[in-house]
Amino acid sequence: MECIVRPAQSADCDHLMGMIREIAEYHNLLDEVKINSQVLSADGFGGDPFYQCLVAELAPEQEGKQGQGIGKKLMSEVAKLALARGCVEMKFTVAEWNVRALAWYRQLGAQDKTEAGGWHCVELGGEALQRLAGDRR
Ligand SMILES: CC(C)(COP(=O)(O)OP(=O)(O)OC[C@H]1O[C@@H](n2cnc3c(N)ncnc32)[C@H](O)[C@@H]1OP(=O)(O)O)[C@@H](O)C(=O)NCCC(=O)NCCS
Known part of the structure; x- marks a missing residue:
């Protein structure tokens, strides 16, 4: 192709x-x-x-x-x-249920850091982000 x-x-x-x-x-x-x-x-x-x-x-x-x-x-x-x-x-974020994509990243040589070391992808957004930005302490 x-x-x-x-x-x-x-x-x-x-x-x-x-x-x-x-x-x-x-x-x-x-x-x-x-x-x-x-x-x-x-x-x-x-x-x-x-x-x-x-x-x-x-x-x-x-x-x-x-x-x-x-x-x-x-x-x-x-x-x-x-x-x-x-x-x-x-780094990539992959849904747990997306086993095809996970397998695909693995065959490229990527390591699943949640599985291997318990690392989680943490996100701060929406109201929590606004609140943090507005906190002037
Ligand atoms: C996952 C995705 C990005 C892969 O892209 P793609 O163009 O289909 O993959 P490629 O054709 O480039 O694959 C290349 C290699 O991976 C292999 N491969 C393809 N799918 C695979 C799978 N599910 N598991 C393991 N290997 C796989 C191919 O055999 C090929 O190997 P080779 O180079 O040794 O011949 C694509 O299928 C996709 O868009 N999926 C739906 C959306 C999605 O899940 N996106 C990722 C969100 S995190």
């Missing part, structure tokens, strides 16, 4: 939004998607970008499918960027 991996551009934001919705729906979290493609574009392609993104592009007549090496190619490009910038690891 012909697939190129390239840096995302502002013009990709509608597609990126589609993928964000798709993965949110897969996790039954569609109600939690608050962002839209305008905000995504401003956040990623303004003067002080919050994030960077790579996209995999397939030849127009081919439909993207799982299990054809696209995920691995994307991850390999992210790994190259990470090493070039002096990073020593990549």
